[in-house]
Amino acid sequence: MDVVVSQVSKTWGSGTSAVPALDQVSHVFGSRRLTCILGPSGCGKSTLIQIIGGLETATGGHIQVRDPARSNISRALGADSVMVWQNLNLFPWRSVIDNVAFGLEMRGVPRPERYRRAGALIAAVGLRGFEDHRPGQLSGGMRQRVALARALILDRPILLMDEPFAALDAQTKIVMQEELMRIFERTHKTILFVTHAIEEAILLGDEVVVMTARPGRIKDTIAINLPRPRSLELVASKEFGALFDRVFHLIRDEVMKAMQQQALATVGPA
Amino acid sequence: MKKMRRTAARIGEQALPALTIFAFVLAWEFWVRARGIAPIYLPAPSAIGVQLYRMTVDGSLPYHLGLTLIRIFAGFALAGLSGILLGLLMGMSHTLARVADAWIAALYPLPKISLIPLLIIWLGTGEAYKIVISAVTAFFPVVISTYAGVRQVDHGLLKTAVDLGANRRQVQTKVVIPAAIPSILAGLQLGMGVTIILVVAAEMIGGSAQGGIGYLLISSSQVMETEKVFASLVVLAVAGAIIIKLQQWADRKIAPWVFQPWAVQVDQR
Amino acid sequence: MRSFSLVITSVLAIVTFGGQARAAEVVRVGDGPFITGGGYFIAREKGYFRKLGIEIQPREFQDGSMSVPAMIAGELEFSGMTAAASLFNSVAKGAPLVVVLDRANNRPGFGYTVINVSQSLYDEGVHGLADFAKLKGKRFGVGAVGSINQYNLAQALLKVSLDPAKDVQWTVNVPQPDLMKMLGQGQIDVTDLAYQFGYFAQNNKWGPIIANGDQVAPNTAIATFAVRKDFLQNHRDTVIRWSMAYLQGVKEFNAAAQAPDKYPDIVEILAKNTALNRPELVKAIAPNWGYLNEDGIPPVDSIMAMQDFWSSKYFNFVEKKVTREQLFDLSVAKEAKARLDREKPFGP
Numbered sequence: 001m002d003v004v005v006s007q008v009s010k011t012w013g014s015g016t017s018a019v020p021a022l023d024q025v026s027h028v029f030g031s032r033r034l035t036c037i038l039g040p041s042g043c044g045k046s047t048l049i050q051i052i053g054g055l056e057t058a059t060g061g062h063i064q065v066r067d068p069a070r071s072n073i074s075r076a077l078g079a080d081s082v083m084v085w086q087n088l089n090l091f092p093w094r095s096v097i098d099n100v101a102f103g104l105e106m107r108g109v110p111r112p113e114r115y116r117r118a119g120a121l122i123a124a125v126g127l128r129g130f131e132d133h134r135p136g137q138l139s140g141g142m143r144q145r146v147a148l149a150r151a152l153i154l155d156r157p158i159l160l161m162d163e164p165f166a167a168l169d170a171q172t173k174i175v176m177q178e179e180l181m182r183i184f185e186r187t188h189k190t191i192l193f194v195t196h197a198i199e200e201a202i203l204l205g206d207e208v209v210v211m212t213a214r215p216g217r218i219k220d221t222i223a224i225n226l227p228r229p230r231s232l233e234l235v236a237s238k239e240f241g242a243l244f245d246r247v248f249h250l251i252r253d254e255v256m257k258a259m260q261q262q263a264l265a266t267v268g269p270a
Numbered sequence: 271m272k273k274m275r276r277t278a279a280r281i282g283e284q285a286l287p288a289l290t291i292f293a294f295v296l297a298w299e300f301w302v303r304a305r306g307i308a309p310i311y312l313p314a315p316s317a318i319g320v321q322l323y324r325m326t327v328d329g330s331l332p333y334h335l336g337l338t339l340i341r342i343f344a345g346f347a348l349a350g351l352s353g354i355l356l357g358l359l360m361g362m363s364h365t366l367a368r369v370a371d372a373w374i375a376a377l378y379p380l381p382k383i384s385l386i387p388l389l390i391i392w393l394g395t396g397e398a399y400k401i402v403i404s405a406v407t408a409f410f411p412v413v414i415s416t417y418a419g420v421r422q423v424d425h426g427l428l429k430t431a432v433d434l435g436a437n438r439r440q441v442q443t444k445v446v447i448p449a450a451i452p453s454i455l456a457g458l459q460l461g462m463g464v465t466i467i468l469v470v471a472a473e474m475i476g477g478s479a480q481g482g483i484g485y486l487l488i489s490s491s492q493v494m495e496t497e498k499v500f501a502s503l504v505v506l507a508v509a510g511a512i513i514i515k516l517q518q519w520a521d522r523k524i525a526p527w528v529f530q531p532w533a534v535q536v537d538q539r
Numbered sequence: 540m541r542s543f544s545l546v547i548t549s550v551l552a553i554v555t556f557g558g559q560a561r562a563a564e565v566v567r568v569g570d571g572p573f574i575t576g577g578g579y580f581i582a583r584e585k586g587y588f589r590k591l592g593i594e595i596q597p598r599e600f601q602d603g604s605m606s607v608p609a610m611i612a613g614e615l616e617f618s619g620m621t622a623a624a625s626l627f628n629s630v631a632k633g634a635p636l637v638v639v640l641d642r643a644n645n646r647p648g649f650g651y652t653v654i655n656v657s658q659s660l661y662d663e664g665v666h667g668l669a670d671f672a673k674l675k676g677k678r679f680g681v682g683a684v685g686s687i688n689q690y691n692l693a694q695a696l697l698k699v700s701l702d703p704a705k706d707v708q709w710t711v712n713v714p715q716p717d718l719m720k721m722l723g724q725g726q727i728d729v730t731d732l733a734y735q736f737g738y739f740a741q742n743n744k745w746g747p748i749i750a751n752g753d754q755v756a757p758n759t760a761i762a763t764f765a766v767r768k769d770f771l772q773n774h775r776d777t778v779i780r781w782s783m784a785y786l787q788g789v790k791e792f793n794a795a796a797q798a799p800d801k802y803p804d805i806v807e808i809l810a811k812n813t814a815l816n817r818p819e820l821v822k823a824i825a826p827n828w829g830y831l832n833e834d835g836i837p838p839v840d841s842i843m844a845m846q847d848f849w850s851s852k853y854f855n856f857v858e859k860k861v862t863r864e865q866l867f868d869l870s871v872a873k874e875a876k877a878r879l880d881r882e883k884p885f886g887p
Contacts, residue, residue, distance in 0.1 A: 089430040105444075493849075
């Protein structure tokens with residue numbers, strides 16, 4: 001389903017200490033497509049995706065979903081989306097399998113059933129054998145995969161990802177990007193992927209939405225018509241280079257503006 | 271050869287605290303003898319040791335220590351259960367938190383030892399006042415730490431739980447409480463220390479009829495049996511250390527994710 | 540010639556009176572608000588110490604026993620010391636002090652410590668020492684462990700062939716005012732108190748007095764004065780003079796105990812310096828102020844008997860006994876009494 005964002009605004013605080021984070025953001029995120037949201041730090045992209053996921057409130061505007069075949073009927077998001085967080089938010093006291101099965105446990109699925117399904121997913125992301133480990137005993141990349149499995153097990157149509165690979169080292173990042181593309185090709189969920197890395201946005205996305213510095217607005221949208229399935233070699237191609245230049249030009253001024261804003265030591269959540 | 275050296279090093283590390291204590295005791299013994307210090311000022315460790323032996327053999331030490339330990343555990347159990355319960359309830363109800371917080375802020379700084387004579391008037395000189403005073407004092411660090419633990423739960427974890435479909439009750443039981451456990455355990459550690467202190471103080475201050483280490487301390491002090499005073503102090507120190515160590519071991523079992531360092535950095539593709 | 544003798548007289552005057560104009564010696568004395576210190580209070584308030592060239596620096600301890608550690612630490616020269624197990628243990632363990640003067644004993648007629656029982660026990664027929672046999676298993680409350688109070692109660696039990704350690708329950712470490720209340724509230728059954736507390740308890744119907752210490756253990760010591768050994772060694776003359784002034788106070792104390800109305804100034808001094816506070820109360824308990832031996836000699840035999848008891852099988856509070864010579868220096872009292880009688884510095 002399409003995710004329809006209409007005139008979404010967000011202001012933190014009020015009165016003299018009010019900080020505007022988002023300013024009338026509108027966009028339709030296409031059903032069954034992987035859309036990357038690209039912007040400099042502080043531009044409000046994290047806030048936007050949390051608002052879409054229903055985990056933050058907007059000060060103005062609304063979010064809806066609609067069936068692309070019947071685009072006149074839309075409704076609010078219920079439990080259609082699931083989030084993969086920047087800092088993962090794994091439950092440190094739970095084992096890997098209990099983390100992954102969490103959503104099913106909340107739904108009341110009995111243990112043998114949910115352990116079976118979690119176990120399958122754990123094996124699918126390559127962590128077979130680590131079911132009883134705790135997150136504290138795993139490496140960064142392994143924890144990342146637990147977070148992914150935990151999100152995927154609920155089989156919701158919309159996957160929201162907030163800079164999930166930002167903290168990984170270059171090689172693990174590549175592995176995870178390939179993993180994500182494989183998952184996308186297999187399931188064709190509607191994926192919204194927030195990032196500040198231009199290369200990543202172009203490599204992964206069907207579309208790149210470029211945001212301005214704070215207060216965040218949509219500056220432009222660039223369609224990425226590279227063929228799927230995609231692989232890393234694409235990065236060296238001419239088409240990729242051209243796309244990179246376009247996006248880079250769009251975002252460069254915004255990055256400068258964002259750096260200035262930070263130099264002025266303003267307050268605001270990322 | 272290397273393995274032998276490593277094992278020797280590990281044994282050395284374990285034995286180090288014991289060795290320092292042993293060296294200290296030797297130095298003390300030597301000092302007292304060489305300077306001819308009268309026992310009224312500072313008894314020699316050997317004299318204290320003799321007292322310890324006698325008090326163990328005639329059964330008085332195990333008896334009094336047993337009494338004190340029972341009171342400590344009773345007071346601690348009372349404080350722990352009530353403190354954790356109130357702390358969790360405060361975390362779940364904003365109104366309750368505001369009301370309780372005012373009382374806690376007012377009562378926490380009062381030196382509870384000064385309440386002992388009052389408690390004796392109300393509860394008599396039996397077991398009740400000793401257990402009550404230690405429970406009341408230990409209650410505060412427990413409730414404060416529990417409440418803080420609940421309030422300081424990472425918001426990200428709460429949002430994640432909601433995102434994954436948890437309802438309000440599930441968030442409280444499946445996320446808030448486990449996340450608050452490290453803080454609760456810290457509060458219990460503080461509470462135990464305070465319980466021990468107050469039980470012994472209550473045994474010393476109130477009319478000592480029912481024994482305990484505090485009773486041993488005050489009665490041997492009143493007759494100037496300095497060796498017995500020191501012997502009682504040694505027993506108290508050792509008992510306290512063992513209790514705290516046991517508690518730390520229990521903490522590691524209850525919340526291994528907090529008290530264990532990041533273990534093996536297994537790297538898998 | 541006249542000018543020459545004038546000069547001589549002046550020089551002599553300066554030499555003799557100059558000696559007295561020299562700063563008086565400071566002696567630090569530790570004590571508590573107890574009437575047993577009456578001889579000392581009287582001598583101090585009436586200037587007897589000052590007259591003999593001694594300036595008293597008093598330090599009051601609400602809990603009398605706390606003055607002993609202060610003396611051992613070197614902060615006091617003289618201290619009151621109760622006749623208790625702590626006295627023997629302190630000296631046995633090397634405390635650098637020695638007992639030199641009497642500070643009250645239970646001479647018949649002047650007994651200062653009394654035994655009270657609860658009203659209900661009295662109603663059941665416990666009226667005197669002979670009825671102590673009925674007290675098996677009862678709760679006995681005392682202040683300090685090994686105190687004269689505990690000693691008296693133990694002696695009373697021994698007289699009726701009860702085992703003082705095993706045949707009763709002891710509640711210890713309760714201050715005497717609280718003991719009174721506990722008696723009234725039924726938390727203890729028997730106690731031994733200073734006279735004014737026993738009297739107070741009786742008047743408030745918390746429990747009547749059934750015996751006096753002078754019946755249980757006649758002439759037994761209640762308290763003594765001890766002095767630091769090094770001070771006695773280096774300033775013996777000061778110690779003697781202190782004792783002389785004290786003994787003068789003792790004489791007046793005993794006289795007033797027998798006829799308090801004739802000595803309102805003494806009664807006033809005692810009221811002001813003790814927990815009794817009001818002169819009426821001081822008069823009301825006379826002559827039960829305890830007796831102060833006018834020769835200053837402490838009741839050595841009774842004290843040694845006390846040590847034997849505390850080191851016996853019943854309580855075993857004293858593990859290592861000390862000898863008379865270690866505990867007492869009786870030469871001080873003897874010399875002070877002789878000089879007092881000879882020199883009469885305070886009049887006949």
